[in-house]
Amino acid sequence: MSEQRISNESAIFSLWLNWAVAVGTLAIPEFVGLFIPKIWLPMVTLGLMLLLIIYRHSGMRYEAMSCNLIQSICLKTLGYSVVIMLIIAVAYVRGFVSIFYSDDVINLHIPYLTILILGPVASVLCGIAILKGDTAEVCRMCIIRHGNASERGFLGQIFRQESQFQVRLLLILSVAVSVLSWSYYSLFYVNVNINGTDAFIYNWVPVIFYSLSIVYLGLRYFSLWGYYYNHLEMNPRGSEPGSTVRYIILTGDNVFLTRSDGYYDVPDNNRFDTPAVLRLPYAKEISRERAKEVFGDISNISEDNYSMRFMYKSTDVSGLNNIYHFICCLENREVISSSRYEGKWYSLSQLQRLLYNRDLTPMLATEIHRLYTITMAWKTYDSDGRRLYKIKNYRPNFRLNGICDWDVDFNNSRWLEVARLNEDKPFYRFRKLFQRRQNTSEGYKA
Incomplete structure (x- = not known):
């Protein structure tokens, strides 16, 4: 088997690995919550977020052979959830919760239940990603750096299809656990302690869903691997x-x-x-x-x-x-x-x-x-995204006449970044500074 064929195999199974790692960081806090006090869960979640960032950056050199969309969603889910957990914890400590609830229903040892936060946050972010489609920030940057799915060949189209499938699957799982956990919380949960049924709903159900998704996607990508080789046999020129x-x-x-x-x-x-x-x-x-x-x-x-x-x-x-x-x-x-x-x-x-x-x-x-x-x-704009004319949001007419004599490099992806981020965009300078730092950390030119 050629080195390139092995590389293509790894690219297909990286879809499964990215799901296992990224979505795993959402399932671990629920499982760990069985054994540690709730007050430590924000630190655990933050630690998982940092580990996911390290994992994502370690695979940047192979970014063209994978998709970072599911990792991006999980990173944002962890980040927003940590903020919400800390706000709730501070509200308990400062006594703000007592304004809305009587002391007999407040339990300082259980200020929140992790899945009640992670589930809805993940659902919202998945919904936004589906609505945005290819205009999502992570997708636009991938297109700028590596090209559109049609330009990246058969595997590129597979990655685009599977990234969308994974987001829809995560949305279904997130909505399912959110509806189940919030329904149980509203109808049956008593904020005194975590009994066996509570632990099953809030801790084990998310882990079970995650485990089933691992098995399902493993079988799916094994079948996809077979489909890929069948494609090569039927289209030998493609190989x-x-x-x-x-x-x-x-x-x-x-x-x-x-x-x-x-x-x-x-x-x-x-x-x-x-x-x-x-x-x-x-x-x-x-x-x-x-x-x-x-x-x-x-x-x-x-x-x-x-x-x-x-x-x-x-x-x-x-x-x-x-x-x-x-x-x-x-x-x-x-x-x-x-x-x-x-x-x-x-x-x-x-x-x-x-x-x-x-x-x-x-x-x-x-x-x-x-x-x-x-x-x-x-x-x-100029190459740094600054306006050439002192008219905000000015749009010149699009013409093709004389294009063969224009002094512009269509092969330079920098112009695609200028179109995405320029002086007419909100918070241009702040976003430009953030992009330069991010590009430097990922090994790209700012």
């Missing part, structure tokens, strides 16, 4: 190193697209894509001159009739394949009529409708999104 070259064909503010009945990232779909796509033997780099020569050969268009610029490079999760994205600017529309390509010219407004209607292939949609995002960031 062979190779480079794909894609050309976005433009003239003025128009894009040339074609429609086919099938393409490599979503089979048997009928969506629009660029007709200029070519598979080549694996190459670490493809120069603009080489790309221009290849385009001329496959399109039958004279090099005098177009200019070309490099857009960006993306690599799939396996590392076996990479994609080089180029922009080809034709002198006029008539040039394409003498080529080997069939298709139609689309204006920016038509392209926008195709994008919103999801009529573009995932790869082309990703390319257009990157092109638009970096263009608007470059036209509006």
Whole structure:
């Protein structure tokens, strides 16, 4: 078995490991609560939070082959829960609770029950993550650093699918234990001590749910591992190193697209894509001159009739394949009529409708999104996110005309970060400082 194949195996099973570690930090406080006083649980929870941070940072070098979404949710759950526990503990010590409850129902030895805090907090954070989707902060940073799921190949799409599945599973488990524990608390719990039934509901049920989820996900990812190898057998080209070259064909503010009945990232779909796509033997780099020569050969268009610029490079999760994205600017529309390509010219407004209607292939949609995002960031801000114009929230018009002559690097992910965090965003300076410290700790350039 090749080293790369072993690496891909590890990537699939890292989905299970990340769940086991991250969600395990939510189950441990309930289990530990059986043996230690409640007053120590905030320290235990804080310690677990620090351990999860260490675990997350230790895997940063393999971040492209995994997903940090579930870890991020669990980290926030632990952090918010610690704050809530401390507030409740201080309220008990300072006597604020006596204002709302009589002394005969107050028990200083049991100021709170951990699952009554962790469960609802996790439920809310999972719900927010589902609503945000790819716009969640951790997802946006992952896309900036490693590319969209369609750019990261078959495994990248699996990771995206499974990260969403894990969040939904954690939401179901969190809501289930929250409803059960709060219902029992409201109907049956007496705040004197923890009896056997109380311990089962508040301590053992979360641990049992966690244990069952470990077994279930273990079986799921073992099946997924088998599916992955079946995919390689049915698609042997996907397991062979190779480079794909894609050309976005433009003239003025128009894009040339074609429609086919099938393409490599979503089979048997009928969506629009660029007709200029070519598979080549694996190459670490493809120069603009080489790309221009290849385009001329496959399109039958004279090099005098177009200019070309490099857009960006993306690599799939396996590392076996990479994609080089180029922009080809034709002198006029008539040039394409003498080529080997069939298709139609689309204006920016038509392209926008195709994008919103999801009529573009995932790869082309990703390319257009990157092109638009970096263009608007470059036209509006400098490389540090400061406004070029003294007009807050100013948005220039989006145009493609002359793009091959623009002095902007579409391969530089810094512009994607500028689009995410700039002077028009709330708390810009504070967030910028925090990002620099975080990037430094994770080994990225600020």
